[in-house]
Amino acid sequence: MRDRLLELLVCPVDHGRLRRDDGALVDDHGHRYPIRDGIPWLADPGEQAGTAETFGSKWSLVSEEERDRLAAFQFEWYDKRFGWGSEAGLARHLSGVERVLDAGTGTGYDADRYARLCPGDVVAFDLSESVVAAAERWGERSNLHFAQGDILAPPFAAESFDFVVADQVIHHTPDCARAFRTLASLVRPGGQISVYVYKRKALIRELADEHVRAITTRMSVQECMEFSEQVTELGRELSRLGGRVSLERGVPLLGIEPGEHDVQRLVYWSFLKCFWNEDWDHRLNVLTNFDWYHPPYASRHTEEEMRGWCAECGLDVVHVDVVESGISIRAAKPS
Amino acid sequence: MNTARSFHDKWHRNPDLAFRQTLTEGADIHDWILARNGWDGPAGLAEQLSGCRRILDAGCGNGRVTALLARHAPEGAEVVGVDLTSADVARENLAGLDGVTIGEADLLGDLGLLGEFDFVYCQEVLHHTGDPAGAFANLAGRLSPGGELAVYVYRRKAPVREFTDDHLRRAIADLPYEQAMEVCRRVAEVGRALSALDARITVPEIAELGIAGGEYDVQRFVYHHFMKCFWSDELDAEGNALLNYDWYHPQDCTRHTLDEVLGWCAEAGLQPVHRHVDPYGITVRGRRAA
Numbered sequence: 001m002r003d004r005l006l007e008l009l010v011c012p013v014d015h016g017r018l019r020r021d022d023g024a025l026v027d028d029h030g031h032r033y034p035i036r037d038g039i040p041w042l043a044d045p046g047e048q049a050g051t052a053e054t055f056g057s058k059w060s061l062v063s064e065e066e067r068d069r070l071a072a073f074q075f076e077w078y079d080k081r082f083g084w085g086s087e088a089g090l091a092r093h094l095s096g097v098e099r100v101l102d103a104g105t106g107t108g109y110d111a112d113r114y115a116r117l118c119p120g121d122v123v124a125f126d127l128s129e130s131v132v133a134a135a136e137r138w139g140e141r142s143n144l145h146f147a148q149g150d151i152l153a154p155p156f157a158a159e160s161f162d163f164v165v166a167d168q169v170i171h172h173t174p175d176c177a178r179a180f181r182t183l184a185s186l187v188r189p190g191g192q193i194s195v196y197v198y199k200r201k202a203l204i205r206e207l208a209d210e211h212v213r214a215i216t217t218r219m220s221v222q223e224c225m226e227f228s229e230q231v232t233e234l235g236r237e238l239s240r241l242g243g244r245v246s247l248e249r250g251v252p253l254l255g256i257e258p259g260e261h262d263v264q265r266l267v268y269w270s271f272l273k274c275f276w277n278e279d280w281d282h283r284l285n286v287l288t289n290f291d292w293y294h295p296p297y298a299s300r301h302t303e304e305e306m307r308g309w310c311a312e313c314g315l316d317v318v319h320v321d322v323v324e325s326g327i328s329i330r331a332a333k334p335s
Numbered sequence: 336m337n338t339a340r341s342f343h344d345k346w347h348r349n350p351d352l353a354f355r356q357t358l359t360e361g362a363d364i365h366d367w368i369l370a371r372n373g374w375d376g377p378a379g380l381a382e383q384l385s386g387c388r389r390i391l392d393a394g395c396g397n398g399r400v401t402a403l404l405a406r407h408a409p410e411g412a413e414v415v416g417v418d419l420t421s422a423d424v425a426r427e428n429l430a431g432l433d434g435v436t437i438g439e440a441d442l443l444g445d446l447g448l449l450g451e452f453d454f455v456y457c458q459e460v461l462h463h464t465g466d467p468a469g470a471f472a473n474l475a476g477r478l479s480p481g482g483e484l485a486v487y488v489y490r491r492k493a494p495v496r497e498f499t500d501d502h503l504r505r506a507i508a509d510l511p512y513e514q515a516m517e518v519c520r521r522v523a524e525v526g527r528a529l530s531a532l533d534a535r536i537t538v539p540e541i542a543e544l545g546i547a548g549g550e551y552d553v554q555r556f557v558y559h560h561f562m563k564c565f566w567s568d569e570l571d572a573e574g575n576a577l578l579n580y581d582w583y584h585p586q587d588c589t590r591h592t593l594d595e596v597l598g599w600c601a602e603a604g605l606q607p608v609h610r611h612v613d614p615y616g617i618t619v620r621g622r623r624a625a
Binding site for chain 1: 498503522532538541
């Protein structure tokens with residue numbers, strides 16, 4: 001753990017300064033946080049233990065090769081949906097930035113990219129064990145720091161980051177709106193926040209998700225992996241058909257639009273998440289379904305709701321991108 | 336009384352619906368009736384009815400099955416069809432058929448005036464009464480000693496399919512006929528488009544979704560597990576829309592399990608002599624002790 005990170009950290013409980021003490025961080029009020037493998041451990045997952053377990057397991061099951069492939073796809077998608085156009089656009093923004101927080105960093109790919117494009121310090125932050133793997137992989141970069149903790153009780157002072165990102169993360173907290181507000185409070189005036197959350201789906205798909213997740217979120221990792229295998233197989237079979245159906249009128253009551261639909265996509269968006277992407281290997285497809293069905297919290301939201309969060313936090317919306325799976329929003333805190 | 340209006344509209348606006356298909360050997364609907372009741376072709380039905388002097392088709396709609404029963408009933412038998420909302424339609428359709436009487440009756444009301452029957456047939460009706468167990472007991476009470484009651488009720492489906500059923504049914508309950516039909520035309524269009532793919536998929540068992548592993552036609556797969564979207568090339572577009580309307584419009588539309596129906600039999604003192612469960616419904620024949 002580098003001193004530069006220590007300067008950024010505060011006690012997540014009462015926001016006092018922290019200092020090193022015999023392999024731990026302590027404050028003046030008796031709070032003590034261990035440092036394990038060079039990573040400060042600032043939160044007990046508590047009610048979010050399931051979330052930590054899901055994502056800790058998920059990432060441990062993906063090979064480095066798979067992760068690299070996934071990251072290439074994710075970077076391109078990220079730049080597009082957050083309105084950067086390309087990596088060059090993101091790089092221009094980051095060139096003048098001192099501090100970046102990647103909240104819910106997972107395997108740390110995004111954090112590493114920020115650190116590469118940015119002269120300042122980047123904190124890769126996560127509730128789960130994945131932060132250990134991230135540190136092992138990316139720990140060499142001198143401006144990249146790792147910390148374990150909870151987005152809902154962050155170990156950072158208010159208004160201490162120029163750029164805060166929580167990409168595909170805060171819908172997995174027990175209270176997505178509160179997570180947004182909490183992260184927004186960490187943004188300096190003149191800084192920006194980027195967030196992606198799941199979008200609310202067609203009604204039946206939502207009911208199906210509620211029904212299935214009520215069962216699958218209580219499963220062990222292995223049981224849910226087996227379930228995810230089955231759903232993946234269904235997605236693969238429906239995709240394999242390559243069948244297209246053409247609907248003159250659609251069924252608005254079910255959120256089925258007129259036009260041409262791939263059968264798998266029609267089932268997927270209207271009735272049941274059964275992910276399959278032919279370009280990914282089998283395991284990554286299974287994990288994508290697992291990622292949906294196992295996390296204890298996976299809230300879905302609307303654009304209006306997210307604009308409301310921004311307004312409430314006094315943020316100006318800079319860019320919004322809405323696709324069927326989710327909503328990406330980038331907002332700025334006025335100087 | 337949405338359910339009564341539903342069926343009144345359905346049969347008065349479409350007096351011929353499924354009539355020919357019910358009476359034509361080899362047509363899906365005809366063969367489905369015989370197969371699920373365990374009757375080996377028309378001769379099997381004739382054998383079932385042999386020795387019957389009085390036969391009741393309870394909830395006869397436009398009288399199509401009444402006509403089928405009359406065709407295979409023994410010489411001199413009396414076939415009675417009753418319906419709550421569409422007796423006049425059946426009466427018109429069956430005018431001139433010897434030995435057939437049509438009347439109006441509520442299956443939850445006093446059926447004593449109808450007398451006793453050696454065979455009572457009740458297809459796709461009990462689940463629309465709001466009190467299927469009560470209507471079942473009421474019909475069982477009309478059996479002569481040794482008589483049989485043959486019922487078909489909708490089966491409880493896979494969970495997602497049940498969600499869609501409840502949602503669409505609630506959404507169109509109060510719509511006028513034409514608007515409700517418009518929704519059902521859209522639903523039928525999904526069925527048509529999926530049927531046109533004429534494609535098969537092999538899926539694993541997924542217990543949480545009520546999916547049994549195996550090979551399915553893709554339209555049937557969606558139909559059973561996600562959304563009723565009926566389509567048969569034997570019917571025209573409007574007829575297909577109507578079959579969907581028939582499913583989605585009546586508010587009284589309960590779905591059942593085999594155990595439930597066997598419970599009704601036990602309650603009424605009937606011995607189950609035939610049972611058949613398909614993805615759509617449950618067929619049970621129960622016999623009163625001689």
